[in-house]
Every structure is written in C-alpha cells, then in structure tokens.
Amino acid sequence: MKTILVTGGAGFIGSNFILDWYQAEPNSQVVNLDKLNYAANLANLATVAQQSNYHFVHADIGDSARLQYVLSHYQPDCIVNFAAESHVDRSINKPAAFIETNVTGTFVLLEAVRQYWQSLGADKKEHFRFLHVSTDEVYGSLTSTEPAFSETTAYAPNSPYSASKAASDHLVRAWHHTYGLPVITTNCSNNYGAFQFPEKLIPLMIVQALADKPLPVYGNGLNVRDWLYVSDHCAAIRLVLAKGKVGHSYNIGGRNEQKNIDVVTQICELLDELHPRVDGVSYKKQMTFVSDRLGHDWRYAIDASKLETELGWRAQETFATGLRKTVIWYLHNQAWLKQIQTGEYQSYLSQHKGN
Incomplete structure (x- = not known):
C-alpha cells in the first residue's frame, strides 16, 4: 500500500487534495499532519475521516521530534507540503508567524525528511519524492504588458508572505542540490473553490454579499490575478508528483486572468441569478472601494507551458465555470460557513473594519 504524507492537509488546498487523491488512489494510505491553525478545518475531511487508510496527526512542521516519529512510524513513499501561512493581509499585520512557519518550519521539515530519506533502502530511496507547494507571488509583480511568469523568472517577492514563501523555495532547492533530496516545487496562481476560508477574495465577497454587508474592493479594483480552480490544481500536483522531474519547478496556472473588480462583479451577477436579494436589487449595490493594500502587487500571470508540454x-x-461551481457550493453549504464565522475570522474582520 502506497503511503503519502500531506502536511497542512486540513487547510483549503490540502483538504481538497486529500479528497482528490482518494478519488485517484483509493487504496493508498494518507497521513494528514496539520497544526490546525485558524484556517484549518477537519470537517472538510469528514467523508474520509473514518477510513482505515486515513490517519490524522495533530502536529506542527516545526516540531522536529514529532516529525521524526511520524516519518519512522508511517514510512511515507512521498510527501506533499502544503503547510504554510498564506494570507497577504495577515502577513502585513503580523509577519512573525509567516517567518516561523514558512521559513523555519520548512527548514525543520526538510531536515527531518532528509534524515528519513537517507535511512531508506535503495529502492524506496530512489522512488521517494518531496513536493513543495508554493505560489506565483514569489515572482513579484507584472505590468499590464509584461509576459507571464515562467519557471525562469527571477524571484522578486514584495510582501512578507511572498518573501517567506520565496525563502522556503530556496531552502527546498538547496536541500536538493546539497544533499540530493529528491524534491519538486510547484508555484500556483490564485486558487478558489470549496472549503476556502472567507478571508480570501472570492469567499469573502460571497459571505459579505449574503450578509448584506459592503463588498470591499482594494484601490481602483484593476489589479489582475490569474485564477486556478482548486480541483485543477490538485490534478496538476498528482501529475507532477508521479511524472515531474526531480529538482525541477513547475508553474501551475489557470490561464484565467481577471481584474479584481471583474471578479466581484461576476460574483454579484451569479448571486443575482442563483440567490436574489429580497428587495430585487443587484448585489452590485453593496460594492465599495476601500484604501489599497500596502505594497499591492499590480498583476500576477502564470505561464504553465512547461507543465502543459x-x-x-x-x-x-x-473562470466562468469554476466560479459558478464555487458560488453554488457556498450557497449549498451555509452550515459550514456559519461554523467557521466565529473566533479568528471575526477578529480578522474587526481588525479591517477601518478599510
């Protein structure tokens, strides 16, 4: 039985990946290691939680002793590392947690994995893989006319979040070139879909709209992002894990560039169709422009040609088909939304009411 260790598997992309993995590899064993921070939610994995080939471990990737135990006990054949702090606004307000998890945590994880990998027998050692999931934000910002980010684009991170992820990417690369650890790195564009914590743009707009609250748009709303539906991302990771070249990086993008204002507008139009306001007025009425994010990158765009070719x-x-599926999911999962709209989420909103 193949065993995969997923770090950060209770988060948005991580939980989607585990569910997707079981669809493709139903007989494999999945070990989900997560420290359960504010954005993690084990309820996302309720459909697999009781399976005998699923194991949850409550642990931090910065806990070396715990990692060593998990690795020796479960003997994974591969590792996919999703564990990270990921929200830019939070990184601007409190960068220390991003350095601790994304930089120090990645270092501790790499060291534990290196020691484990070096202890393996020849065959298992040869086929072992460590896949590190990263972001397109490490490449910095593009103008409206510059070509999309490729795997050879120089790193130029502009936020504490992207800087911490860039540092983690460099560590992963170094552990391969120095120690031979068989690593692969993926850099993805903005993900969206089911189970995303509503601090990110798309679920935040849906939640605010349904609560008859303002839909805050940074600056003039013309900043551009490439959008990747989470199930497409999961399929790409499985493929890279199976067939990607060791030591290489792969950009994963949806080829769906959208201005922020257009994203919010499309969400309003879908809600107008699927869940109209009681007064019959469009949800666009709730749109409002707010002070721009500090150091707000203008445009991200991914060239996924390497992965595609x-x-x-x-x-x-x-983007149209993925956004419709996403809005429908949130409309049909109001209980999930109510369950998470407490504690950390409300504290986050309170901190940003000035904007």
Whole structure:
C-alpha cells in the first residue's frame, strides 16, 4: 500500500487534495499532519475521516521530534507540503508567524525528511519524492504588458508572505542540490473553490454579499490575478508528483486572468441569478472601494507551458465555470460557513473594519 504524507492537509488546498487523491488512489494510505491553525478545518475531511487508510496527526512542521516519529512510524513513499501561512493581509499585520512557519518550519521539515530519506533502502530511496507547494507571488509583480511568469523568472517577492514563501523555495532547492533530496516545487496562481476560508477574495465577497454587508474592493479594483480552480490544481500536483522531474519547478496556472473588480462583479451577477436579494436589487449595490493594500502587487500571470508540454496537463475549468461551481457550493453549504464565522475570522474582520 502506497503511503503519502500531506502536511497542512486540513487547510483549503490540502483538504481538497486529500479528497482528490482518494478519488485517484483509493487504496493508498494518507497521513494528514496539520497544526490546525485558524484556517484549518477537519470537517472538510469528514467523508474520509473514518477510513482505515486515513490517519490524522495533530502536529506542527516545526516540531522536529514529532516529525521524526511520524516519518519512522508511517514510512511515507512521498510527501506533499502544503503547510504554510498564506494570507497577504495577515502577513502585513503580523509577519512573525509567516517567518516561523514558512521559513523555519520548512527548514525543520526538510531536515527531518532528509534524515528519513537517507535511512531508506535503495529502492524506496530512489522512488521517494518531496513536493513543495508554493505560489506565483514569489515572482513579484507584472505590468499590464509584461509576459507571464515562467519557471525562469527571477524571484522578486514584495510582501512578507511572498518573501517567506520565496525563502522556503530556496531552502527546498538547496536541500536538493546539497544533499540530493529528491524534491519538486510547484508555484500556483490564485486558487478558489470549496472549503476556502472567507478571508480570501472570492469567499469573502460571497459571505459579505449574503450578509448584506459592503463588498470591499482594494484601490481602483484593476489589479489582475490569474485564477486556478482548486480541483485543477490538485490534478496538476498528482501529475507532477508521479511524472515531474526531480529538482525541477513547475508553474501551475489557470490561464484565467481577471481584474479584481471583474471578479466581484461576476460574483454579484451569479448571486443575482442563483440567490436574489429580497428587495430585487443587484448585489452590485453593496460594492465599495476601500484604501489599497500596502505594497499591492499590480498583476500576477502564470505561464504553465512547461507543465502543459512536458506532462500534458491543462486546466479543465474556465473562470466562468469554476466560479459558478464555487458560488453554488457556498450557497449549498451555509452550515459550514456559519461554523467557521466565529473566533479568528471575526477578529480578522474587526481588525479591517477601518478599510
């Protein structure tokens, strides 16, 4: 039985990946290691929680002793590292947690994995893989006319979050070139879909709209992002893990560039269709422009040609089809939303009411 260790598997992308993995590899063993911070939610994995081939471990990737125990006990054949602090606004307000998890935590994880990998027998050692999930934000910002980020684009992070992820990418690369650890890095564009914590743009707009609250748009709303539906991302990671070249990085993008204002507008139009306001007025009425984010990157765009050409992957969802599925999911999962709209989420909103 193949065993995969997923770090950060209770988060948005991590939990989607575990569910996707079981669809593709139902007989494999999954070990989910997560410290359960504010954005993690084990309820996302309720459909697999009781399976005998699923194991949850409550632990931090910065806990070396715990990592060594998990690795020796479960003997994973591969590791996918999603564990990270990921919200730019939070990194601006409190950067220390991002350095602790994304930089120091990655270092501790790499060291534990290196020691484990070096202890393996020849065959298992040869086929072992460590896949590090990162972001397109490490590349910095593009103008409206510059070509999309490729795997050879120089790193130029502009926020504490992106700087911490860039540092983690460099550590992963160094552990491969120095120690031979068989690593692969993926850099993805903005993800969206089911189970995303509503501090990110798309679920935040849905939640605010349904609560008849303002829909805050940073600056003039013209900043551009490439959007990747989370199931497309999960399929890409599985493919890279199986067939990607050791030591290489792969950009994963949806080829779906959208201005922020257009994203919010499309969400309003879908809600107008699927869940109209009682007064019959469009949700666009709730849109409001707020002070821009500090150091707000203008545009992100991913060139996924390497992944598409070498491994034959292509995003299956357009932004229109993926956004419709996402809005429908949130409308049909109000209980999930109510369950998480307490504690940390409310504290976050309170801190940002000035904007």
